[in-house]
Amino acid sequence: xNSRLNQNFDSNGYPVTYEQxxxxxxxxEEDGQTQNQIALLIERDQASVSRLIDNMVKRQLVKRxxxxxxxxxxxxxLTEESKHMQRELEELALKTISKASDHIHQEDLETCLxxxxxxxxxxx
Numbered sequence: 001x002n003s004r005l006n007q008n009f010d011s012n013g014y015p016v017t018y019e020q021x022x023x024x025x026x027x028x029e030e031d032g033q034t035q036n037q038i039a040l041l042i043e044r045d046q047a048s049v050s051r052l053i054d055n056m057v058k059r060q061l062v063k064r065x066x067x068x069x070x071x072x073x074x075x076x077x078l079t080e081e082s083k084h085m086q087r088e089l090e091e092l093a094l095k096t097i098s099k100a101s102d103h104i105h106q107e108d109l110e111t112c113l114x115x116x117x118x119x120x121x122x123x124x
Contacts, residue, residue, distance in 0.1 A: 001100055008092045014085060015059050019044075019052055021089065024061065024078070028086055032065075032075045043120075 002018040009016045016024065022042040027033065033041075039049040053076060056062045061082040067073035101109050 001096065004100070005093060005096045008096050009089070012088070012092060014089060014092070016061070016085070016089060020056055020061065021093065023049070023052060023056065023076070024082060024086075024089065025093070027062065027076060027078050027082075028090075032077050034067075034073055034075055036073075038076060 005018045005021065009021070022044075023038055026038055026041050035046065035049055035053060038053075039046050042049070044052075053062060053064065057064060060079050062076050063079055064074040065077055067075060104112075
């Protein structure tokens with residue numbers, strides 16, 4: 001899935017990886033989250049999220065804004081460029097998911113997702 005999503009983004013001219021998409025999609029839901037909040041949401045460690053965000057800042061996909069009262073905390077905001085990409089990125093992600101779930105009965109897919117979710121919960 002990750003590889004196919006990377007291919008779909010790349011072949012459509014979007015400089016976004018699956019890992020960066022995870023961050024963007026969370027920011028599309030709620031812009032201005034802290035790096036810590038994002039790390040928790042995408043279930044990654046702080047160091048890897050920080051590196052991902054560094055690359056995204058270089059690509060002008062996001063910007064870091066210091067917290068007004070605690071300069072150790074950085075809020076991550078979408079740039080205008082990444083806001084303009086939102087609709088197309090979401091469409092590509094949905095097409096990728098649709099292709100991956102093609103010819104799978106809805107009940108089977110729901111069971112699979114429920115089991116995978118339980119596995120994630122077991123590791124928490």
